[in-house]
Amino acid sequence: DAGITQSPRHKVTETGTPVTLRCHQTENHRYMYWYRQDPGHGLRLIHYSYGVKDTDKGEVSDGYSVSRSKTEDFLLTLESATSSQTSVYFCAISETIDSNEQFFGPGTRLTVL
Amino acid sequence: QKEVEQNSGPLSVPEGAIASLNCTYSDRVSQSFFWYRQYSGKSPELIMSIYSNGDKEDGRFTAQLNKASQYVSLLIRDSQPSDSATYLCAVRMDTGRRALTFGSGTRLQVQP
Numbered sequence A: 001d002a003g004i005t006q007s008p009r010h011k012v013t014e015t016g017t018p019v020t021l022r023c024h025q026t027e028n029h030r031y032m033y034w035y036r037q038d039p040g041h042g043l044r045l046i047h048y049s050y051g052v053k054d055t056d057k058g059e060v061s062d063g064y065s066v067s068r069s070k071t072e073d074f075l076l077t078l079e080s081a082t083s084s085q086t087s088v089y090f091c092a093i094s095e096t097i098d099s100n101e102q103f104f105g106p107g108t109r110l111t112v113l
Numbered sequence B: 001q002k003e004v005e006q007n008s009g010p011l012s013v014p015e016g017a018i019a020s021l022n023c024t025y026s027d028r029v030s031q032s033f034f035w036y037r038q039y040s041g042k043s044p045e046l047i048m049s050i051y052s053n054g055d056k057e058d059g060r061f062t063a064q065l066n067k068a069s070q071y072v073s074l075l076i077r078d079s080q081p082s083d084s085a086t087y088l089c090a091v092r093m094d095t096g097r098r099a100l101t102f103g104s105g106t107r108l109q110v111q112p
Helices: none
Strands: A004-007 A012-013 A019-025 A031-038 A042-051 A054-057 A063-068 A071-076 A087-094 A108-112 B011-014 B019-025 B030-038 B043-050 B054-058 B061-066 B073-078 B085-092 B108-109
Touching: A004 A087, A012 A019, A019 A031, A019 A087, A019 A108, A019 B061, A031 A063, A031 A071, A042 A063, A042 A071, A042 B085, A071 A087, B011 B019, B019 B030, B019 B108, B030 B061, B030 B073, B043 B054, B043 B061, B043 B073, B061 B108, B073 B085
Parallel strands: A012 A108, B011 B108
Antiparallel strands: A004 A019, A019 A071, A031 A042, A031 A087, A042 A054, A063 A071, A087 A108, B019 B073, B030 B043, B030 B085, B054 B061, B061 B073, B085 B108
């Protein structure tokens, strides 16, 4: 596996609480992505980063924010979790934007009660 | 219409047969195409990338791209039960986006 870890791997939380998911890479890749995966929807992009402090929104960014203060770490925050954010969250990295071969972390299963 | 479409399956093939997985995409100027394999409960794993029209072979896998028809396929020769997984098609659409658009995946079942 590419050197990507995600933490926590599983989390159960309650509606209205803030949640932060962490993605850590040891590949020194410039690009990092957060996806969510839900049955029938496939992988949908939440936010991505193209460098330290450089981020942009994806197709399902409402209710999520991100930060990247170091090359190796990309944080996803749910400011006030809702049940619709129950999902499996994957982080991915890529070295260049031209080829855009992305490699995925192991995922975080989040349940919002 | 979804931007990247795949038949959800399941596609069932006998062991040793050729499995053919198909994907269509809506953006005519898309440039990069990828196939990922995802086992149940695991993360997607990149197995093939293709950037130009024609065929690209890697072991038992062949990716085929036809940009005129906006169609990309994955052939798996000599299918094995260990190939049973969901296969995701991903496209980098050249609309200024820097990320990939994924299909919902096709579930493949290889029967022993």
